[in-house]
Structures are given as C-alpha cells and as structure tokens.
Amino acid sequence: MPQLKLEEVEIVRIDERYSRQARSLLFHSYIEEPTYRYLFDADQPGYKQRIRATLRELIRLHMDRGELMFGAIHKSEERLLGVAFCSDLELKTDISGQLLWRLKMILTAGLEGTKRFLRYFAEVQRSLPAKNHRMVSLIGVHPDFQKQGIGKMLLEAIHQVADQDQNSIGLFIDTGNNRYLEFYQSLDYRVFTELQLDQLQEFVLFRPNPNYIDTSAS
Template identity: 70%
Template sequence: MPQIDLEDVEVVRLDDRFSRQARSLLYHSYKDEPTFKYLLDAHRSGYKQRIRATIRELIKLHFSRGEFVLGVIHKKEERLIGIAFFSDLELKMDISNQFLWRCKMLLTAGFEGTRRYVEYFNDVQDSLPVKNHRMVSLIGIHPDFQKQGLGKKLLDSIHELTDKDNNSIGLFLDTGNNKYLNFYQSLGYEVFAELPLGPQKEYILYRPNPNYQEAAA
C-alpha cells in the first residue's frame, strides 16, 4: 500500500471536470461494499458493469443537482484519491421521479437493480428528519490509500463547512458496512436509524451540528 504524507495532499472543491476520476475512485471504493453488492446482485454475472454504470449515473445526477463536492488531491501526482458529495435539505428528493436517470439505470443496471436502488434510496431519505440538515450521498477513499488519515481529513473539511450553517441540525450519512461504525463514531457520529436491506442492515449515522440554533432555524 503506497504511504501518503498528509502534507502532500489537500482538500479542494471539485466540479464535473473531475467526473472521470471520480467514477474510477468510487468504483474501487464501493465494489466490495455490502450495500452495493446486495443492490446490484454481486452473485449474478455482469456485476462490475452494473456497478460502474450505477456510479456513473449517480455522479452525473449529483453534479447536475449542484451538490457540494470535496476531493482529496495528491498535489505531486495531481491525482484524486478521495471524494465526498454532500447536499442540504433543499436538494432532498424522491429519486424515483428522476425519469432520465431511471431510464439510463434500467438500460445499464437492469430492472431489479434499479428497483432495489430506488427503494433503498427513498427508504434512507424517508428516515431523515424534516428539519434542515445536510447529507453525504457518496464518499470514498481509494482502497490503496485507506487507513492513513485521509478519510478523517476529508470529513474534517466537510464538518468545518457544514458546522458554519447554524440553521442545520447536522450531517447524515449511511453505510451498510459495520466495520466503519467505530471510525464514524470517533468523529462524533451516532446511529440515528437502522434500516433492513435484504439480509443485512443499513445504518443511518448522524453528527449533530454544535452551532445549530433552533430559534434561528
């Protein structure tokens, strides 16, 4: 595993010019994750093609919706090695109403994969409170560079931005991989909800905003 000096990386805001690198990074980040393996049926032939297509269409959708995107860039190599998409309550949506996205998903991920993903996405959205909040929709550190403090560096930058919004109750994210729970909890997250996802659980995690002012909200 290549060793990273944290002085050699920086967290910057990204635009859709980084879409190609983002697709590759998130494919490697998510291909072995329990959530995507269930949603896209990893046991059936063509899983790699389905997950690549799903990530491609999700990235297009999230960029088109104007989500805030932060990336961890290796300054010397000019390489994207970490990324996170996050948005606020105003961008909360029912993904099943995204007609063009659904058409592309049906053609690439198939009917069952699309059905499972839409159901999962909407279940997560429905579990969230109606009060103003922010949500991490996609996040990943390339597997070659994990366990070197980059995930913490990326999330610390997100927290610095989101904590400035005193109208927001905090930040939410979800994961189906319980091996990450201790990491997230060490950064101030708590389990907000647990959702059934096939034979497993999806954890909705919440980090309260220390600067939230209910009167102002």
C-alpha cells in the first residue's frame, strides 16, 4: 500500500469533470461492501456491471442536483484518491418519485437490483427523523490509500460546511460494515438505529450539529 503524506492531499469541491474518476473509485471501494453485495446479488452473473450502473446513476443524480461533493486530490499527480457526497432531504423525493431515474436503474442495474435498492433506500429514510438534516450518501477512498486519514479529511470537510446550517439537526450515514463503526464513532457519530433487511444488518449513524438552533422550542 503506497504511503501518503497528508500535506500532499487537498480536499476540494468537485463537479462533473470528476465523474468518471469518482465512479471508478467508488466501484473499487464498494465492490466488497456487504450492503452492495446484498443489494445487487454478488453471487449472480453481472454483479460488477450492476454496481457500475448504480453508481453512474447516483453520481449523475447528485451532480444534476448540485449536491455537496468533495474530493481528495493528490496535489502533484492530480489524482482523485477519495470522494464524499452529502445530500439533503430533497434527494429522497428525487429517488423515490423520479420515474426516469427508476427506469434508467431498471435498464442498467436490473429489476431485482433496483427493487432491492429502492427498498433499502426507503427503509433507511423511514428510520430518520422528519426534522431537517443532511446525509453522507456516498463516500469512498481508493483501496490503495485507505487507513491513511483521507476518509477523516473528507468527512471533516463535510462537517465544516454542514455545521454552518443552523436549521439542520446534523448528519446521518449508513453502513452495512460494522468494521467502520469505530471510525465513525471517533468523529462523533453514534448508532442511531439498526435495520434488518433480510440477511443484511444496516447501521444508521448520526452526528449532531453543534450549531443547531431548535426554533420549535421558542
């Protein structure tokens, strides 16, 4: 595993110019993740293609909506080492109600994969409070550069922006990999709830916004 000096890494806002790199990076990050293995039936032919198609459609949707997207860039090589996407409540409406997006998913990720993804997405969203919040919807670090502090840098960049929204109660993130729980907890996330989707156990974590102002109490 190549060793990085973190001073060689810069966290920047990314746009559609980084779409291809982001898809490749997230593919390598997610291919062995329990959530994606369950959602897209890793034991059946075409698993890799289903992941690639899903990530392409998700990234396109985030970019079309102008979501908060950060990338970790190696300064000298201009290489994308990690990405993190943060969405707001409106993404729920776009995914659950956007017919064209659903059709694209069915055509590329398959009917069963799309049905599982939409069920998983709905279950996670249903577990969240109705109050204004944001969610870290996609995050990944290239396997060659994991466990070197890049994930922390990406999340801290999101925290810095999200914490400025005094109307938001905080950030949520979900994972089916319990190996990540300690890492998220080190950044002030706590387990908000646990979901059971067939054989998949999904953890939903929450990081409160330290600057949140509860106007309902006044």
